Every structure is written in C-alpha cells, then in structure tokens.
Amino acid sequence: MITGRQIRAARALLDMSQEELAAEAGLTAQGIRKIEDGTVQPRVGTITDITQVFAEHGVEFTDHDGVKMRDDAITMIEGDNVYVRLLDDVIHTLAGQEKAEALFACVVDSVSPEPVIENYRRLRRSGIKMRSLIREGDTAYYGHAKEYRCLPSRYFHNAAIVIYGDKLATMILNTEGGDDSALVIRNRHVVTAQKNLFDFMWSTCPLPPPSTAEINYD
Numbered sequence: 001m002i003t004g005r006q007i008r009a010a011r012a013l014l015d016m017s018q019e020e021l022a023a024e025a026g027l028t029a030q031g032i033r034k035i036e037d038g039t040v041q042p043r044v045g046t047i048t049d050i051t052q053v054f055a056e057h058g059v060e061f062t063d064h065d066g067v068k069m070r071d072d073a074i075t076m077i078e079g080d081n082v083y084v085r086l087l088d089d090v091i092h093t094l095a096g097q098e099k100a101e102a103l104f105a106c107v108v109d110s111v112s113p114e115p116v117i118e119n120y121r122r123l124r125r126s127g128i129k130m131r132s133l134i135r136e137g138d139t140a141y142y143g144h145a146k147e148y149r150c151l152p153s154r155y156f157h158n159a160a161i162v163i164y165g166d167k168l169a170t171m172i173l174n175t176e177g178g179d180d181s182a183l184v185i186r187n188r189h190v191v192t193a194q195k196n197l198f199d200f201m202w203s204t205c206p207l208p209p210p211s212t213a214e215i216n217y218d
Contacts, residue, residue: 149205
C-alpha cells in the first residue's frame with residue numbers, strides 16, 4: 001500500500017494541492033492531510049481512488065516509497081511525416097470515445113499535404129469532432145466555418161498545437177533544414193489547463209469568413 005510520504009511526493013511532482021487531490025478523488029482535504037500525516041489508516045478503496053487520480057496525471061508509485069512520472073508521460077515523435085503520425089495518434093487515442101474532440105491551434109490548412117488532409121478525413125469518419133484556431137485573414141481552410149475561430153496575427157505562430165484525450169502535443173519545427181518533431185505530454189492536469197485556455201480564446205475570437213478553398217475534409 002502506498003504511504004503518506006509517497007502521496008506528498010506525487011502531489012509535489014504535479015504541483016497539486018491537498019484540496020485539488022481531494023476534489024479529484026472524491027475525498028476531503030482534511031482526509032488527505034490525515035492520510036499524509038499517518039494519523040489515519042485509509043481504506044483500500046480510498047487508496048485506489050487516490051492512485052487512480054495520480055495515474056490519470058501520469059504519475060505512478062514504485063517500490064521503497066518511490067514516485068515517478070510514467071515512461072509514456074512525455075514522448076517525442078521524430079523522423080519522417082511527423083504531423084501525419086501525430087494525427088494517427090490522435091485517431092488511435094480518441095476513436096470510440098463518446099463525444100471525442102480534437103482541438104487544434106496555429107494550423108494552416110492551405111499548406112497541408114494530401115496525407116495530412118486524408119488523416120483529417122479519417123478523424124471525421126471516426127466520429128471525432130474538430131475545432132481549430134487559425135490566423136485571421138486565412139480563408140483557405142478545409143472544414144466548416146463553425147469549426148474555426150480566428151486568432152489575431154500577432155498571436156499566431158505556425159507550429160501546430162493539438163489537444164486530445166489526456167494528451168497535449170506541440171510541433172517543433174526545425175528551421176535549419178533538419179526533421180521536424182512533435183512533443184507529446186500525457187497529463188490530465190496539463191491538458192485541462194491548456195483546454196481551458198483554448199476555450200477562452202475560442203469564446204473571444206471571431207468566426208472566419210467563408211472559405212475560398214476548393215477542397216474540404218468531407
């Protein structure tokens with residue numbers, strides 16, 4: 001059974017307060033405090049609830065009072081066709097989930113090669129909804145206008161960010177002629193924070209004008 005010391009260490013890894021852990025585990029902050037202090041012996045079900053919260057945030061417990069981030073908490077996609085492979089992971093992660101949605105920021109549809117366009121189509125065929133933040137003035141987008149909002153140009157940087165499931169991915173573009181890569185973080189705490197920012201921008205940015213693109217994702 002995990003110890004109070006491990007729970008404190010796991011919270012520290014995530015910069016999570018006792019109140020936040022309690023809320024996610026369905027407990028009270030006072031209960032968490034007593035477990036960490038060793039003044040109460042928690043039930044197995046309580047420990048299971050706490051362990052599940054940390055697992056969802058990418059933290060696991062090890063022998064000898066150990067705590068660590070899961071090996072898959074931070075991964076890199078490197079080599080050829082990085083963005084295509086990232087979209088493959090989006091589809092694999094979200095397929096079959098109820099109300100699945102992928103959120104994109106700083107994407108430019110008009111430069112997407114056919115393999116990328118086909119993966120966007122696969123997203124749709126899998127029942128996955130899409131929302132995208134694009135640059136103001138960009139009218140060559142391939143989806144439906146209601147799926148887009150326009151970021152002011154001064155805040156737009158052409159390096160796609162994707163939020164999906166419990167993952168946040170950002171493209172790392174190599175400007176010196178090497179291969180691009182994608183950094184993927186699997187952490188519900190990080191994803192929730194980024195999704196909140198995305199939703200704020202979505203609520204404040206305007207719809208785009210009608211698309212002038214001759215192709216679409218349908």
